[in-house]
Amino acid sequence: MPDEGKMQRKEFINAKRIVIKLGTNIIRNEDGEVALSRIYSFIEDISKLVKKGKEVILVTSGAVGLGKKKLNLDSTSEEGVKQACAAIGQSRLMSFYESGFGVYDIPIAQILLTEDDFSLRHKYLSLRTTMNKLLEFGVVPIINQNDTVTPIQSGSINTGMKVNFSDNDKLSALVASELDADLLVLLTDINGLYTANPKEFPEAELIKEVESVTDDIMKLGSDASEGGRGGMKTKLEAAKLVTRFGGKVLIANGKVPYIIHKIFDGEDLGTMFLPSKVSLADKKRWIGYATNIFGGLIVNEGAKKAILEQFSSLLPIGIVNVVNEFKQGEVISIMDENNVEFARGMANYSSAECRKIVGSHSNDIENILGYKNYDAVITRDNITELI
Ligand code: GLU
Secondary structure, X not given: OOOOOOOOHHHHHOOOEEEEEEOHHHHEOOOOOEOHHHHHHHHHHHHHHHHOOOEEEEEEOOHHHHHHHHOOOOOOOOHHHHHHHHHHHHHHXXXXXXXXHHHOOOOEEEEEEOOHHHHOHHHHHHHHHHXXXXXXXXXXXXXXXXXXXXXXXXXXXXXOOEOOOOOHHHHHXXXXXXXXXXXXXXXXXXXXXXXOOOOXXXXXXXXXXXXXXXXXXXXXXXXXXXXXXXXXXXXXXXXXXXXXXXXXXXXXXXXXXXXXXXXXXXXXXXXXXXXXXXXXXXXXXXXXXXXXXXXXXXXXXXXXXXXXXXXXXXXXXXXXXXXXXXXXXXXXXXXXXXXXXEEEXXXXXXXXXXXXXXXXOHHHHHHHHXXXXXXXXXXXXXXXXOO
């Protein structure tokens, strides 16, 4: 028996487009200074992958941490201070990548993103085109969150929907899934996902392979790590997002020397998250990954069943409530009567229009609104189920 797992390592690492995320804790040393030799070894390993014809996108944290070090600040809890530190640290961070990749004659590009760049379709399409061009030119795009213009927040607006990505784990998951990467590698300061927190329970064991990111797996995530904004919890959320529509994810320890080389050499390191079998058309994937969702529709049990089991459109008759405001063409959440989001879709009508036609028959839309552009509030092709 060569391997008892569901997917062999060789097949798992066989990827053309790879996103590698470097967390703050591996970009910095224990004293908060830049971990120069480690960064240069990442660059060396990535350069080899690029020279072999792989497309590598780097998502790097560390800007806030390096800026903080530069200003000799201990605490960065005040919001504007963090953003100022990010602006200072970002150029410092890029100077290391520029000089390192320069040695191997590999051009790099800096891309700073906010959540809107994914959730507004015209921005997303433009980002996609630019990224594809960069990769075609053999460039390594280096991405970080645009902290300077992003109020660092996470939380909910009425319905429990996420407002902003608050950490680079989520950002790297969006990059991987929205730009069709085959594999996302999250490098952090522990070996992978354990059966319990290894810092508290030394007998905890490393889980080598996760077939599906279930609620039980999610429970293994602990809170945010020191320094960066993520932790195991956000990494598991990232893994869930990426694997949902067919991507692969590896969580491994970035402090292991030459870890990237070892991973792509087939060494059995870290925790592999296997892809689900579902593969969706581009637009449906985009809808499924959409973020910054402010509005939604609560639908009755019949409409939920029709969407999930008969793959129907959402008609006004199945809607019981309209949540928040949204415009026609925006991606909104579709929730059941317990407020559980089970799908997302692109609205054919605005929230104001939806309020007028809630519970009505599609034949009455014209009488009520004075016009009718669609029978359905969300057309089947623009709905993506989340469960
Ligand atoms: N964008 C932040 C930085 O560069 C990191 C966010 C995170 O750690 O997830 O410092």
